[in-house]
Amino acid sequence: MTNPQWIEACEVDDVEEEDVIRFDHEDRTFAIYRTDKGEFFASDGYCTHEKFHLSNGLVMGSTIECPKHNGRFDIKTGAAKRTPVCVDLRTYPVKIENDKVFIQI
Amino acid sequence: MAAQPKKRDYSIIGPESKRAQDRGLASADWYASPIPRKEMKELMKRRNGPAIRDTIIWFGGLVILGYLAYLSWGTWWAIPAFLAYGILYATPGDSRWHECGHGTAFKTPWMNEVMYQIASFMVLRSATPWRWSHARHHTDTIIVGRDPEIITERPPIWKVLLLQIFHLYGGPIEIKRFVLHAFGRMEAQEKEYIPQSQFKKVFWEARAYMLIILGVVAACFWAGTVMPAMFIFLPSFYGAFVVITFGITQHLGLYEDVLDHRLNSRTIYMNPLFRFLYWNMNYHTEHHMFPMVPYHALPKLHAAMKDDCPAARPSLWAALKEVFHALRQQKHDPAYVVVKPLPATARPYMDGIAHELDFEKWMQKQA
Numbered sequence: 001m002t003n004p005q006w007i008e009a010c011e012v013d014d015v016e017e018e019d020v021i022r023f024d025h026e027d028r029t030f031a032i033y034r035t036d037k038g039e040f041f042a043s044d045g046y047c048t049h050e051k052f053h054l055s056n057g058l059v060m061g062s063t064i065e066c067p068k069h070n071g072r073f074d075i076k077t078g079a080a081k082r083t084p085v086c087v088d089l090r091t092y093p094v095k096i097e098n099d100k101v102f103i104q105i
Numbered sequence: 106m107a108a109q110p111k112k113r114d115y116s117i118i119g120p121e122s123k124r125a126q127d128r129g130l131a132s133a134d135w136y137a138s139p140i141p142r143k144e145m146k147e148l149m150k151r152r153n154g155p156a157i158r159d160t161i162i163w164f165g166g167l168v169i170l171g172y173l174a175y176l177s178w179g180t181w182w183a184i185p186a187f188l189a190y191g192i193l194y195a196t197p198g199d200s201r202w203h204e205c206g207h208g209t210a211f212k213t214p215w216m217n218e219v220m221y222q223i224a225s226f227m228v229l230r231s232a233t234p235w236r237w238s239h240a241r242h243h244t245d246t247i248i249v250g251r252d253p254e255i256i257t258e259r260p261p262i263w264k265v266l267l268l269q270i271f272h273l274y275g276g277p278i279e280i281k282r283f284v285l286h287a288f289g290r291m292e293a294q295e296k297e298y299i300p301q302s303q304f305k306k307v308f309w310e311a312r313a314y315m316l317i318i319l320g321v322v323a324a325c326f327w328a329g330t331v332m333p334a335m336f337i338f339l340p341s342f343y344g345a346f347v348v349i350t351f352g353i354t355q356h357l358g359l360y361e362d363v364l365d366h367r368l369n370s371r372t373i374y375m376n377p378l379f380r381f382l383y384w385n386m387n388y389h390t391e392h393h394m395f396p397m398v399p400y401h402a403l404p405k406l407h408a409a410m411k412d413d414c415p416a417a418r419p420s421l422w423a424a425l426k427e428v429f430h431a432l433r434q435q436k437h438d439p440a441y442v443v444v445k446p447l448p449a450t451a452r453p454y455m456d457g458i459a460h461e462l463d464f465e466k467w468m469q470k471q472a
Contacts, residue, residue, distance in 0.1 A: 019146065050132050050244055058149040058397055067397050069240045070208045082208060083233075084240040086302055 006095065006102040009042065013099070020064060022055035025105070030092070031055050032101060033075045035062050040094045041075045042103040048080070048087035113249055113439075115258045117241075118294050121250025125362070130248045136365040136455040137394055138413040140406075145395070148402045148409070151212035155401040156204075159381065160220065163197045171336055178332060187335055191344025192382075195272075198227035198341075199348045200384035200400075206236050209399040210384070226314055228348070229272070229279045229341045231286060233307045237299040246393055247361050247369045253298065256357060259439035261432045266353065272345035283318075286311030347382065354424040355389045358431025358443045365455040366393040368444065372407065372417040373424045387421075390414055413452060415445030 009023040015034040022045055023030045029045035031054040043064075045053050052068040059065075062075045071085030078089035093104040114121045125131050140148075170193055174186035202224035204210040205217040225232035238253045245251035249258075257265050268274035285292065286307050291299070299307070317337070324333040331339075360368040370390040375383065386392060388403040391410060398406050411417070418424040427443055434441040447454065 019142075049240075058146070058151075060151065065208075065397060067395070069243055070397060072208075082214065083236060083303070086300055 004104050006104050009101045009103050011100055012040075012096060015040070015101070018059045018061075020055050020057060020059050022053060023103070028105070029053065030103060030105075031064070032094075032103070033059060033064065035059070035075065040096060040101050042092040042094050042101075043073070043075070043078055044090045047071060047085065048089055049084045054089075113258065115249055115255055116294065117250060117253050117297055119250060122297075123250075125245070125248050125250045128362075130245065130362055130364065131251050132244055133364050135246075135394070136367070136452075138410040138452075140395075140409055144409060145398075148395070148398045148406050150402070151209065151399060152401065153212045153216065155399075156210040156216070156220075159197075159384070160201075162381075163193070163201075166193050174335070175332075187340075187343070190336075191340040192347050193344070194227060194340035195344035196347045196351070196382040197384070198224050199352075200382065200386055202228050202230060202235075203239070203386065204384050204400050206239055207396055209397065222310075225310075226317065227341060229276055229314075231279065231282055231307060231314070232310050233303050234282070234286075234295055234299055237295075237303065241298045243393065243396055246366065247356050247359070247363075249361050253294065255361075256353060259361070260436045261357075266349070266432075269349040269352075270346045272342045272348075276342055276345075280318075283311045283314050287315045350421070350425070351379075351383050351386070353428055354418075354421065355386070358428045358435075360442050360444070363455070366390050367414050367447070367451075368454055371424060371427075372414065373421060374417050374419055375421055379421060412448055412450040415447055415451075 007025055009025075009030065009032050010021060015021050015032055017034055017038060018036040020031050020033045023032050023042075024045075031043050031045045033041045033043070035041070041062075043054070045055065047054055047066040047068070049066065049069060049071050052066055054064050054066060054073075056067040057065050058067070059075070063072050063081060064075050065072050065082075066085065069084050070082070071080070072082035073079065073085060073089045074081055076091070078091040080086055080088050095102050095104075116122075122131075167190065170186065170190040174183060174190045177183040177186040201210065201220055205221035205224060208214065208217045210220065211217045221236075222232055225235065242252050242254040247255060249255070256269075265274050282292065289308050291304060291307065321334050321338045325331050354371055354373055356369055356371065359371060363369055367390055370393045372390045373387040375387040380387060384400040385403040386400070388407045391398070391403055391406045394410070395406060407417070418427065431441060431443050
């Protein structure tokens, strides 16, 4: 198993407040969130219910809603909050350095 | 004599399910009209105001019509009075069930949930099973063997459509399910799309429904009249004909087994009264392509994507004529579908015709 590493995902300004963008790295895909309070979070990109990318979804406070079936997750913890989502989303640590967003994977 | 095509199996636990998966039609990527992210974010925004207003109007209307129906009991005026009450009970019941099931009607989650539970009972749909069934309908819209919400197969089964005018096909099926669920059992096909973790919730919802129904029956015996059931439970049947009238225009007569909602869903212009009853589900292509857009924003979504879609049907009547023409054609030619031309500004249809040709070859092989 490889050690966790910090990967540069995007610039801070690439994500609007209360929004989400997609970040692809090697063969994996992630969702990078910015809440209405300006905090950044990261999770796996695909919804745990069906393979739909969360970057097309709606961020409401610290909740992300999947664009296909309206299942919801807590952005901060990845906890499933509304069916048809039943399985929690994997989240990743995030840090900001020099106006860049890094995620630890 | 021409070979009769083999009838397809619309069950979601039959061979068509595997075939859809083998063809890449299950949980597939669907076509989406290009809408800038900024605009889409605005369209997706949730509000409580419109749904609270509409709910007050709806329940206020039910109280007024219910009182008039009560006063008219025993006279001929009871017929139009209960007809109006039944339509106002079942039609918004269906659309509120739908929109609150998506969780988009209200901004506040518990309001969606409360309304979803109430509306589910009003239209006699098991709340949790139908939530999952509808999720599958959105994943695999009108994919044979995958979508549990295809109203009728091809060739059409007219008996189903006729019985549904008074919910006499789906209603008894649902009541049987309530009983089954109340005793802690699930149907085989339900297990196909409902995770086991939800079963307990299903059973308790069914017990609550059965309790209400038995309570209404007891009230009828106690009062010596069927009147209590005319207000709760029976409107799900005698008021259902507008539900099916709207419902058959959503997908019937259009393509099966395609990955482009412009080919399998129908958008219709309707008057404000119908749009209130139906909560803008006449913008059905738009709803399927972007289900996170709440009902009150669908007219704006329609404006944003209409240059990428076939022209909306001009009225409910025009849509119904199109549906019945297609159903009559499909009686003899199950492959018949309505395809509307796209405007010059639109992107081409995705994989529509190709799939239909594959389907023909497949049917010949099966024959």
